[in-house]
Amino acid sequence: MLDSAILGIRWIGKTVLFPVRILGRVGLFLATAIFWTFVPPLKVERLIRQINFIGAKSVTIVALTGAFTGMVLTLESYYALERFGADALLGPAVALSMIRELGPVISAFMITARAGSALTAEIGIMRITEQIDALEMMGLNPFRYLIVPNLLAGIISFPLLASLFNVVGIYGGYVVGVKLLGVSSGTFFGEMPQYIDLTEILHGLYKSTTFGLVVTWICCYFGYTTGYGAEGVSKATTRAVVASCVLILVCDYVITSLLF
Amino acid sequence: MKRFDLELAVGIFFLIGIACLAYLSIKLGRMEVIGYKGYAVYAKFSNVGGLKKGASVEIGGVEVGRVKDIKLDPEDYTAVVTFLLNPEVKLPEDSIAAVKTKGLIGEKYVSITPGASERAIQPGGRIRETQPPFDLSDAIGRLIYGSPGK
Amino acid sequence: MIQVIDLHSTLGKQKVLDGVTLKVETGEVLALIGKSGVGKSVLLKHVVALMKGEKGKVLIDGEDITTAKGRKLEELRSRIGFLFQGGALFDSLTLFDNIAFPLREKTKMDEQKIREKVLYELEQVGLKGMEHKFPAELSGGMRKRAALARCMVTAPEIMLFDEPTTGLDPITAHSINDLIKRTHERVCFTGIVVSHEIPDIFFLVDKVAMLHEGKIVAFGTPLEIMRSSHPVVRQFITGGRREMEDVFEPIIEKLEEEFRAKGKCTQEKKDEKV
Known part of the structure; x- marks a missing residue:
């Protein structure tokens, strides 16, 4: 008993x-x-490589998803706003939701799917093929060579990609709102500055910077601690992507509630 | 060659990203890169409900300045609003400042109706005549409940 | 000189090393044999402190690597080369960059000197003219050769080989063993080779140690091991087949011949180097 x-x-x-x-x-x-990160020297060449991998190579996919997000958002908002005769607010509504919320979050999802998974797989394979051990044997710190460049590249790339997402999205919204739905171009853009402050833009930037850190951190962690063999790597990759996406949404809520 | 391509790609990425960020913050966020130049005048309102810092100041629908600051006068409980006005615009002494709304439920802004006086308001001076904003909910209330006299 | 003293280690819940004591003299090569999964690779990783045991010491020229940290650990490791099972070449770099990597990162050597050194090492392992290939474009044997070149470029005093011939065909395996032997004759390192290639490996080494159930059950020259009557050793080197016993005599004869010639050679080489 x-x-x-x-x-x-x-x-x-x-x-x-x-x-x-x-x-x-x-x-x-x-x-x-x-x-x-704060112990010099910083591996600049690795950093540039990773910015290319995480940032530059994600431009197309981020621009594409940004355009469609802006377009569908405009369409949805238009039907909702039109009922109150408030279609003058279409531009600000689209821009605000893009800048504060959708830009940072959806671009972070896309980068996680494209670059985060690859990051985990790459580091995981380096782990199981003992390349990380080989680095250590040469007396080179794996954090300096593998992890730090990725974290920094994430922190740098995410806000830039989110801004690209926003601009492309707003112009996507412009095409739908002005060319298809017939809202005047002046109303669409003219009202925006009245509603958007620098705070909103900073708000979005805080978010995407945090996501950049969180995603690269989680993806590197799962890759670095990957289990045995091909199965280990595939498990680590799945877990990294799922955990990153959940954490993006959790952080999004926390940051929004803190900044309000 | 390979390294060069890499740097080129990263460079282009940076340019695109920073251009987008700059567009957002300067065009939409009204970030003042050089700082808004102008002279300050102030006005006292009984009520400025909804007016924000950075709201535009217009004469005849043309933007001539921005709201720089909104404070409460601790002595007579009126709102003191400071404007920054375009130096080219000289305001006659008897101009009237009014808080107005764009559209039915839009943003609040300040509209100035110029007077006829020969003397202009000096920098740091005061616009004496003001009108509080038209309060929509107040008006609806009056419409529904009627004036008590009837 | 490598000394392993009473090393204990557990992986998960399984006790892998249960009091291993081992000694490799300077300039000697030791073969570490034993069944798959008995912990030979684990022992090798303890020697360079890539894994840590719960008890015991590993002395590299008298200095304990298990408790070394930071600069000290780096300094100790810089004297050791480790040939990993898959070669562990960096996928994103060409062969040339792979081999130049430790030199570029850890020394202040100028690019011209690095180039000479890398090309020399590549030639030594028989990969002349391959420097622009990526690891993915190479066969398993070539990758092992390249990895050996990467180890040798920093001129380590100690070389550890983690199953250098596993997964290779017999001819390539033989050529790798041959390469290790030639490299040893060239630079005279102190070494440990984990291998299953019996009796091939016996022609390569000075001493043999057999790991069984977390302990060293047999230690001696290849000849002593061949003649050992220990049942576990006996079973291992014959692969459990009785008919193997018949071919032992010629091997032992050949070993005797080889050993006499080699033993002297190593000593002399070492003296020359010093």
Whole structure:
């Protein structure tokens, strides 16, 4: 009787400790990475490579999704606003939702899908083929060579891509709103500056910068701690993408509620 | 060659990204890159409900300045609004400032109706005549409940 | 000189190393044999502190690497070359850049000197003219050769080989063993080779140690191991087949011949180097 009670309590302890341990490891990983960010020298060449990989190569997909997001948003908002005769607010409505919310979030999703998964797979394969061990054997710190350039590239690329997403989206909205739905071009653009402050734009930038850090951090962590073999890498990749997407939405909520 | 292509790609990416960011913050966010130049005048309103810093100041629908600051006068509980006006625009002393709304539910802005006086308001001076904004909910209330006299 | 003293290590819940004690003299090459999954690679990784045990020491020329940190660890590791199972070449770099990598990152050598050194090492492993290929374009054997060149470029005093011939056809495997032997004759490193190639590996090494159930059960010269009566060793080197015993005599004879010639050679080479 007593034995089974102790067993039960032990089980509770175990289930509580497990996520705590994981969180601790993930946190420690970030702390180590941040430590090595500030220990010179910075591997500029790796950084440029990763900005190219995470940022420059995502331009097309981000622009494409941005255009369609802006277009559908305009269409939806138009039908809603038209009922109140408030179609003058179409431009500001589209621009505000893009800048504050959709730009940072959807572009982060797209980059996670395109670059985040590849990041996990690449680092995971380097782990299982012992390339990370080889780096350590040469006396070179894997964080400096692999993790730090990725984190920095994420922090730099995400806000730039989100801005691109916003601009393309707003112009996508312009095409639908002005050319298809017949809202006057002056109303569409003219009203925007009245409603958008620098704070809104900064708000969006805080978000996308945070997402950049979170996504690259999570993707690097899962790659770095990948399990054995091809199965390990595939599992790590799936987990990294899912965890990144969930965390994007969680952070989005937290930041929005903090900044309001 | 390969390295050059890489740098070119990253360079182009940076240019595109920063151009987009600049477009958003300067065109839409009204970031003042050089700072808005102009002279300050102020006016006292009994009510400025909804007016924000940065709102435009217009004469006959043409923007001539911005709202720089809104404060409460602790002595007579009126709102003190400071404007920054385009130096080329000289306001006659008896001009009237009014808080107005764009459209039915749009943004609040300040409209100035110039007077006929020969003397202009000096920088730091005051626009004496003001009108509070037209309060939509107040008007609807009066319409529904009628004036108490009837 | 490498000394492993009473090393204990656990992977997950399984005790892999249970008090391993081992000694490799300077200039000697040791073959580490044992069944798959017995922990040979694990032991090798402990020697360079890529894995940490819960108890025991690993001394590299008298200095404990298990407790070394930061600069000290870096310095100790810089004396050791490690040939990983798959070669562990960096996929994103060409062969030339791979081999130049440790030089570029850890030394202040100028590009001209690096070029000479890299091309020399590539020639030594028989990959002349391949420097612009990427690892993905190479066969398994070539990757091992390239990886060996990358290790040798920093002139390590100690070389560790993690199953250098696994997954290769017999001819390529033989050529890799041959390459290791020639490289040893050239630079006279202290080495440990994890291998299953019996009896091929015996012609390459000075000492053999057999790992079984977390302990070293047999240690000696290849000749002593061939003649060992220890049942586990006996079973391992014959592969459990009785008819293998018949071919032992010629191998032992050949080993004796080889050993006499080689033992001297190593000593002399070492003296020359010093």
